[in-house]
Amino acid sequence: xxxxxxxxxGASLFFTSPMKxxxxxxxxxxxxxxxxxxxxxxxxxxxxxxxxxxxxxDEGLVKLTGMKFREDAWAQIFKPNDVLGIKTNxxxxxxTPRELENLLKxxxxxxxxxxxxISINDRGVxxxxxxxxxxxxxxxxxxxxxxxxxxxxxxxxxxTFAEDLPAYHPDSCADLAKLHNLPVxxxxxxxxxxxxxxxxxxxxxxxxxxxxxxWNYYGLIMGFDPVAVDSTGLRILQAKRKEYFGEDQPLNPPxxxxxxxxxxxxxxxxxxxxxxxxxxxxxEDLLI
Amino acid sequence: xxxxxxxxxxPQNITDFLPAAxxxxxxxxxxxxxxxxxxYDYIDGGAELYISYGMKEVISRFITNETRDEIRIEIFDMxxxxxxxxxxxxxxxxxxxxxxxGSQYFPGTQIFWKDRFYVSIMATDENETIRxxxxxxxxxxxxxxxxxxxxxxxxxxxxxENLTEDGCIYFHHYIWLNSYYYIANDNIxxxxxxxxxxxxxxxxxxxxxxxxCIEYANxxxxxxxxxxxxxxxxxxxxxxxxxxxxxxxxLGGTTCGKYLICLFNAPSKTEINKLIGKITENIxx
Numbered sequence: 001x002x003x004x005x006x007x008x009x010g011a012s013l014f015f016t017s018p019m020k021x022x023x024x025x026x027x028x029x030x031x032x033x034x035x036x037x038x039x040x041x042x043x044x045x046x047x048x049x050x051x052x053x054x055x056x057x058d059e060g061l062v063k064l065t066g067m068k069f070r071e072d073a074w075a076q077i078f079k080p081n082d083v084l085g086i087k088t089n090x091x092x093x094x095x096t097p098r099e100l101e102n103l104l105k106x107x108x109x110x111x112x113x114x115x116x117x118i119s120i121n122d123r124g125v126x127x128x129x130x131x132x133x134x135x136x137x138x139x140x141x142x143x144x145x146x147x148x149x150x151x152x153x154x155x156x157x158x159x160t161f162a163e164d165l166p167a168y169h170p171d172s173c174a175d176l177a178k179l180h181n182l183p184v185x186x187x188x189x190x191x192x193x194x195x196x197x198x199x200x201x202x203x204x205x206x207x208x209x210x211x212x213x214x215w216n217y218y219g220l221i222m223g224f225d226p227v228a229v230d231s232t233g234l235r236i237l238q239a240k241r242k243e244y245f246g247e248d249q250p251l252n253p254p255x256x257x258x259x260x261x262x263x264x265x266x267x268x269x270x271x272x273x274x275x276x277x278x279x280x281x282x283x284e285d286l287l288i
Numbered sequence: 289x290x291x292x293x294x295x296x297x298x299p300q301n302i303t304d305f306l307p308a309a310x311x312x313x314x315x316x317x318x319x320x321x322x323x324x325x326x327x328y329d330y331i332d333g334g335a336e337l338y339i340s341y342g343m344k345e346v347i348s349r350f351i352t353n354e355t356r357d358e359i360r361i362e363i364f365d366m367x368x369x370x371x372x373x374x375x376x377x378x379x380x381x382x383x384x385x386x387x388x389x390g391s392q393y394f395p396g397t398q399i400f401w402k403d404r405f406y407v408s409i410m411a412t413d414e415n416e417t418i419r420x421x422x423x424x425x426x427x428x429x430x431x432x433x434x435x436x437x438x439x440x441x442x443x444x445x446x447x448x449e450n451l452t453e454d455g456c457i458y459f460h461h462y463i464w465l466n467s468y469y470y471i472a473n474d475n476i477x478x479x480x481x482x483x484x485x486x487x488x489x490x491x492x493x494x495x496x497x498x499x500x501c502i503e504y505a506n507x508x509x510x511x512x513x514x515x516x517x518x519x520x521x522x523x524x525x526x527x528x529x530x531x532x533x534x535x536x537x538x539l540g541g542t543t544c545g546k547y548l549i550c551l552f553n554a555p556s557k558t559e560i561n562k563l564i565g566k567i568t569e570n571i572x573x
Contacts, residue, residue, distance in 0.1 A: 148336040148463075166328070169336060171474075172463050204379060204394045205410050206362055208334050212395045247493040252378070252467045 030276035031228035031269045035196075036060040037219040037282040042197060048099040056281070057103060060222045061191075063278050077190045078136065080112030085131040085188075086120040089141035089157055093209040094200055096141050100193070104138055125160050125184075137185060139226060140193040143233040144200035147208050149173035150255030151237065153230040154192045155267075158185055172253040177261035180226065194221040194233045201240045202249075215240065218282060227261040227268030228275045232288065234258055235272065239287035302347045302363045302405065307428040309351045310421045316350040316358065337378065338364060338406075340461035341371040342481065357411060357418055361425060364406040369437020370484070372401040374458040378467070382454045387426045389436055398426045403437035442484045442503050445547075447566035452496075455489035469498040469552055476520060477502055477513045477548065490563065497537075497554040499563055504546045513548045517541045521550075530560045544568045 036056050041049055058070040067073040086104050088096040101120045108118055119130035139154050146152045149172055158179035196219035204210045223229040234255055241249045262270035309315050323345045327335040346364045366372040379399055380392040388402030396414035400407050409425050411418045440458050457467045460483055462475035467487055479485050484503040491497050504510045521539055522531055530540030540560035541550035549567055554560045
């Protein structure tokens with residue numbers, strides 16, 4: 001479409017040549033995102049190596065926070081008096097790894113958070129007293145394609161906080177960013193982690209899962225800006241789709257909620273030109 | 289085996305198509321039916337696809353065997369055959385043509401459409417036993433649906449030359465406008481349940497272009513949609529119906545009666561004229 005910034009951003013985010021369309025980034029105003037990978041994070045049965053996971057988390061957070069030591073980095077995330085909700089995702093086929101949930105809880109306890117004031121939850125957050133009284137949230141989930149919102153993203157992960165879920169469905173879930181502005185969530189998210197160990201890059205069937213369409217990427221994407229983290233994950237998914245299908249195969253429907261979280265809701269930046277992407281670890285088949 | 293009706297007041301005949309459990313398998317739990325309101329309870333996050341295609345109701349049956357493999361059988365009543373065909377075109381990458389009026393097997397999943405019904409048979413895993421059971425189930429359901437349905441007429445308008453095999457999607461909800469190529473975020477062409485739209489892929493992967501054809505209720509509506517197309521995509525200072533854009537590709541459009549026809553990402557103006565000319569011929573035939 002002519003004369004439409006929105007269309008240009010949409011096209012760039014969803015498909016190809018983003019840098020060309022967004023133009024030069026504004027120095028000093030970048031959203032920092034860390035992509036860290038380790039090809040040994042999963043064994044042949046898909047089990048997570050907890051020691052390597054901790055190493056990935058520590059290294060990633062040190063880079064993200066700019067701290068020298070991991071203790072200082074975690075101290076940026078958790079305070080001893082926090083009431084902490086770890087917002088996970090329990091989707092049957094691709095849940096947040098239990099090892100990651102537990103490790104985040106251990107890190108919080110290590111920083112002095114009282115165990116009774118920590119809860120890990122997904123679909124029960126509205127009835128979870130810890131979440132309802134929370135002062136801090138960690139948003140953690142795997143990325144996958146989704147047949148109405150384009151992708152299951154960090155932005156979408158807060159849907160279980162909504163009182164009226166269908167209210168977020170119009171226009172392929174265009175306004176999911178609003179979920180991050182609810183009284184129970186607003187300003188509380190300390191860290192966003194998009195799990196990219198085995199992302200789902202295409203969907204088949206009513207329940208939108210097929211083993212054929214997951215691949216071992218062995219990555220975590222971490223950031224303070226959920227829009228920037230989602231935007232980065234989305235670009236990897238799009239690149240995988242192009243590699244797999246041999247041509248641009250747009251997500252259907254496009255994940256417009258990520259773009260609109262930036263352009264409409266000003267929650268963060270989806271513009272790759274305004275994201276400082278730090279890549280750590282295994283470099284093969286990075287796709288970004 | 290009784291059926292638990294979830295928010296359904298009038299049971300429909302999709303129950304007639306439920307297959308028996310193949311040898312070595314048994315029905316695992318009560319069958320369940322859902323309508324467009326209760327579907328959200330059943331398909332976590334995926335209900336909207338079916339609702340956007342006019343789904344009336346769905347019945348699901350789970351079967352299991354001694355090794356605890358599970359197969360989920362779902363028969364969707366999509367109200368009209370064009371909707372069942374539409375959902376199929378949304379999901380399939382190729383039509384293998386084994387079951388119903390169009391089918392495809394993915395590892396552990398068989399989908400097909402027949403008449404106004406869309407069928408999905410999905411296992412949690414895949415092995416020879418499961419593949420064989422899925423095949424038997426699909427055959428039985430397809431045989432039980434004794435009627436066939438018509439594809440939407442708009443499909444027959446597509447020029448065949450250079451059309452990618454199974455490279456079209458039929459829809460009447462604007463969300464699917466960007467299925468192959470980014471066109472617009474919003475419903476700029478006024479696509480709704482009263483329109484029929486088809487998006488088709490032409491040319492090789494290296495030379496892909498996309499034909500959009502929308503059938504409106506009348507000429508006034510197609511003219512109005514063309515005005516939007518011209519405003520959004522073409523040079524308003526010119527009467528040209530095609531133009532080259534920054535990336536070197538061409539786009540163009542026109543109307544023919546109650547139809548809006550647009551071509552995107554074309555390699556040349558000649559190709560636009562050729563394809564649009566051909567589909568216009570087909571409409572006027």
